[in-house]
Amino acid sequence: QVQLVESGGQLVQAGGSLRLSCAASGRTFSRFAMGWFRQAPGKEREFVAAINWSGDSTYYADSVKGRFTISRDNAKNTMYLQMNSLKSEDTAVYYCAASSSPLYVGPRVSQYTYWGQGTQVTVSS
Numbered sequence: 001q002v003q004l005v006e007s008g009g010q011l012v013q014a015g016g017s018l019r020l021s022c023a024a025s026g027r028t029f030s031r032f033a034m035g036w037f038r039q040a041p042g043k044e045r046e047f048v049a050a051i052n053w054s055g056d057s058t059y060y061a062d063s064v065k066g067r068f069t070i071s072r073d074n075a076k077n078t079m080y081l082q083m084n085s086l087k088s089e090d091t092a093v094y095y096c097a098a099s100s101s102p103l104y105v106g107p108r109v110s111q112y113t114y115w116g117q118g119t120q121v122t123v124s125s
Contacts (some may be wrong), residue, residue, distance in 0.1 A: 009119030
């Protein structure tokens, strides 16, 4: 079992930046690959980015590639999502998720076992 808590979401103007954090507790953080997903009102949850257990492999959705950066600090049991050049279409609730397959770096929701409660990101145009 691992508990995930997201933070850092807020209202920001288009073109601005935010850094989201996902703090993990419970089982050893480094045993899990991690991912970020988001869900906008009336839309399905969509993949944003993923990172393997060590942080040396990452994968991004095309919609955020070049603007967002996923990273992790296993010593702090925390994952991050640096979001730059934000657009109104980035507005969503952002969720972090943990996969029990430490090498997994991908978008499949079914691969992620544990989920946080989400943090709201609102980008005003």
